Amino acid sequence: MGAVTDDEVIRKRLLIDGDGAGDDRRINVLLKSFTKWCNSTGSPEEGFTQYQRMLGTLAQCEFSMGKTLLVYDMNLREMENYEKIYTDIEQNITSAHDKISECKKEIQRAKRIRKNRQEYDALAKVIQQHPDRHETLKQLEALDKELQQLSHIKENVEDKLELRKKQFHVLLSTIQELQQTLENDEKSENDDAQESSMENGE
């Protein structure tokens, strides 16, 4: 296990060209120059310049270490950020799924409603072909009234006819009676005349 992680570390360090190799080299050079400076036999100015140079390299090392720490912090925070975005997107996906199923149900409902409307329309078309009920009722009423009026008139005419018939009947019967009486009278007159002539003749 240790060997694997070491391999990984070595691989990573070999991959990261730039600063990593530079830092290592710098620290080694610093150590070497420190030991050389401690054991130096040169002039104090040279020693001082070497000391300044070493301070400079030290500062550089500290600087690069600070930089890598900041980068590490930044990476951690980026990771957190990405985690948050990931959970957000997952939530969005589930809510979108829910919305989709809701919409599908809506579509089913709308299709049912549409079908009902179409059935209603189809029936309404057929019903429209038949005439309006109020109109037919009105027509029926008018016809009824007409019928009543006509039967009234018929009754009146019949009554008149009856009356006339009766009047004519009375008239004719009176005429006949008068004729009868006249004939009777004539006959009785003739009889009288014959009797008187027969009496005269004897």
Place this chain on the structure above:
Amino acid sequence: MGPVEHLHMSVFSQSFSPCGRFLAAGNNYGEIAVFSLSSALSPDATDLSQTPILTFTAHEGPVFSLFSTDSHLLSAGNGEISAWSWAELIKRNTKAAWTRRPNYKSSLEIPEINAMTVNPTENSLVIGGGDNNIHIMDLESGVFKSVLQGHTDYIHCLSVREREGEILSGGEDGAVRIWDHRTGQSVHCIEVYKYEECARPQYGKWISCLTTESDWMLCGGGPSLSLWHLRSMSPTSIFPLSGCQRQANFYQDMILSVGEGQCVSHCLLGGEVKAQIPCTPHSLNTLALNLNSTDNRVLTVGGSSHQIDVFTNLSYRTFSLSF
């Protein structure tokens, strides 16, 4: 099966399995082919998955009608009905569970059976065929309970209205008869060709497709496909489709209809033709909707070709299964 026979094949009937994963289709050579829909629709489908998993000869004559109950596939051939267990068919075992024939009056001719449907309230099978009569068979006992007589020519199609307990039949004589299943009497008789707006005398008076849904009925054939309101017995919409329709279904708020003509027609209840989707066979005989399963909710059509078109989205043909 040689290439010439392949060319002359017509698919007359289809039926989905109760689980919705398989499709059985019957052709004019008396064979039934079982296709696996789940493998044909899966993402890694190959050409092989569009061929049947099982093909066998079920009858001597053409298989005009197929119907699935909860466990069996019923097929109708020349005068006889066979039942095959779906579980056995999936295991590629082609032994029929039973074979029965209705009592025909004359034994000389064997009339073909054109339509079969099940009346769920009574658990009986209603059969109509070439002898102008409708036979009713009890599914549990296999006894032929009654015969409904009244048509003067052979029967093309049947439909059952469960709520009212009525059986509707349409035949070559142009009449749609409504029978009460208990008394066996013909309650109504609608002669579609006598209505001017529906009649198409140039095609004839026969009724080849009949389907009902609650108070509405679709019927067509020689006369144009028309939507009828059964309570008032009046035609409400006439569909301006040019060919003779052989099968129609209600689906959600539309009407799907197939017949002569190389397309599936989508129509609205008001009488307008919304769309006509082209498909491979030149003339279609059967249309089936797989409502048993949520995954394989497809529409399949078959006709005068050895290919059966599958529509996963009603607007276009996805692929074809091949006999």
